[in-house]
Amino acid sequence: MKSKVYFIAVKDANDTRVVNEQLKKLLRESKVLDFIRKEDKVAVKLHFGEEGNTGFVRPQHLRVICDGIISKGAVTLLSDANTLYRGKRLNSKDHLALAYAHGFTREAVGADVFIPDDNKKEDIVDIQINQKFIKTAKCARFFIDADAIVAVSHFKGHILTGFGGALKNIGMGCATREGKLAQHCDVAPVVYTDNCTGCGECEIICPVKAIHIENNKSVLDKAKCIGCASCIAACPSMAMFIDIEAGAKTQEKMAEYSLAVLKDKKEKAGFINFAIRINQECDCWGMDNPRIAPDVGILASCDPVSIDKASYDTVNKACGKDIFKAVHPKQDGLEQLRYAQELGLGNIDYELVEL
Numbered sequence: 038m039k040s041k042v043y044f045i046a047v048k049d050a051n052d053t054r055v056v057n058e059q060l061k062k063l064l065r066e067s068k069v070l071d072f073i074r075k076e077d078k079v080a081v082k083l084h085f086g087e088e089g090n091t092g093f094v095r096p097q098h099l100r101v102i103c104d105g106i107i108s109k110g111a112v113t114l115l116s117d118a119n120t121l122y123r124g125k126r127l128n129s130k131d132h133l134a135l136a137y138a139h140g141f142t143r144e145a146v147g148a149d150v151f152i153p154d155d156n157k158k159e160d161i162v163d164i165q166i167n168q169k170f171i172k173t174a175k176c177a178r179f180f181i182d183a184d185a186i187v188a189v190s191h192f193k194g195h196i197l198t199g200f201g202g203a204l205k206n207i208g209m210g211c212a213t214r215e216g217k218l219a220q221h222c223d224v225a226p227v228v229y230t231d232n233c234t235g236c237g238e239c240e241i242i243c244p245v246k247a248i249h250i251e252n253n254k255s256v257l258d259k260a261k262c263i264g265c266a267s268c269i270a271a272c273p274s275m276a277m278f279i280d281i282e283a284g285a286k287t288q289e290k291m292a293e294y295s296l297a298v299l300k301d302k303k304e305k306a307g308f309i310n311f312a313i314r315i316n317q318e319c320d321c322w323g324m325d326n327p328r329i330a331p332d333v334g335i336l337a338s339c340d341p342v343s344i345d346k347a348s349y350d351t352v353n354k355a356c357g358k359d360i361f362k363a364v365h366p367k368q369d370g371l372e373q374l375r376y377a378q379e380l381g382l383g384n385i386d387y388e389l390v391e392l
């Protein structure tokens with residue numbers, strides 16, 4: 038049976054009042070939050086936007102969603118896990134400060150922000166899934182322990198996965214740094230020597246001496262690397278990075294991580310995709326990157342595969358072409374959806390209900 042995806046058009050993302058009216062109508066008509074029960078602890082998974090990024094879903098819209106959750110008698114916290122890369126979301130303290138700086142305060146949103154800490158054992162958990170790539174997923178415990186999850190995702194392009202929506206928000210976004218690296222590459226990162234200044238930060242930080250500097254460039258010994266990602270975080274020049282040729286594999290691993298996060302959330306997960314301010318790259322980029330499509334609208338569903346396919350189709354229809362393929366020709370973003378369907382996470386076929 039096809040899953041229903043509800044869609045409401047948004048003409049101008051900057052008209053916050055109108056967007057919120059449309060969002061309220063979408064939540065009411067789609068009943069996407071109706072699975073939430075009294076006293077449920079609900080994790081709202083979102084991306085607070087890297088410093089300098091302007092694409093992220095605005096706190097004013099989160100207010101509407103949090104009010105909807107709280108009206109069910111549930112309690113909720115907004116959350117995101119820390120990143121692999123150097124930036125303001127690399128550790129919990131800076132990440133929290135950035136969330137506040139971007140307006141995600143209790144006063145504005147009606148809920149607190151919690152950022153799990155990769156360095157605290159009690160904040161991380163291993164989930165056994167025994168899939169093709171991932172046997173044990175390394176996740177932030179907060180999302181696993183929550184009674185329910187609401188994924189609020191900004192739908193946009195992505196250098197590795199073609200596009201990013203609900204599956205990316207859940208699969209990559211709920212993983213610890215170790216889990217994120219496992220999804221990005223087999224173990225070792227790659228050195229983009231053109232960017233490398235030979236500063237030696239990666240050599241200093243590597244716990245297993247897998248890096249040395251030769252002719253003023255970083256050289257990595259993959260046989261020694263344990264995939265801790267510390268060098269990616271330490272590099273000030275974006276020279277230590279994931280391998281973009283590994284896109285298809287990353288998408289499959291991301292789907293497997295989504296399976297781990299949603300494993301015990303049957304009928305306890307809802308997905309809201311904002312297809313507005315549609316950028317070429319994800320909100321991890323610490324800059325305003327090019328808009329590739331007009332504002333399209335907001336979608337809601339209980340099926341993470343259907344909502345991403347509907348978002349993809351709706352944006353492409355507005356562009357008159359496959360805009361994600363146009364800006365990321367090396368990536369077939371639909372791979373994540375095909376594999377997620379195979380894993381039983383949802384349906385690629387959907388019924389679009391336009392409001």
Ligand code: SF4
Nearest residue numbers: 243262263265266268
């Ligand atoms: S990922 Fe960790 S172990 Fe591997 S080279 Fe980088 S710092 Fe060293």
Ligand code: SF4
Nearest residue numbers: 233234236237239272
């Ligand atoms: S930290 Fe980055 S720029 Fe510095 S040597 Fe290592 S790879 Fe090169």
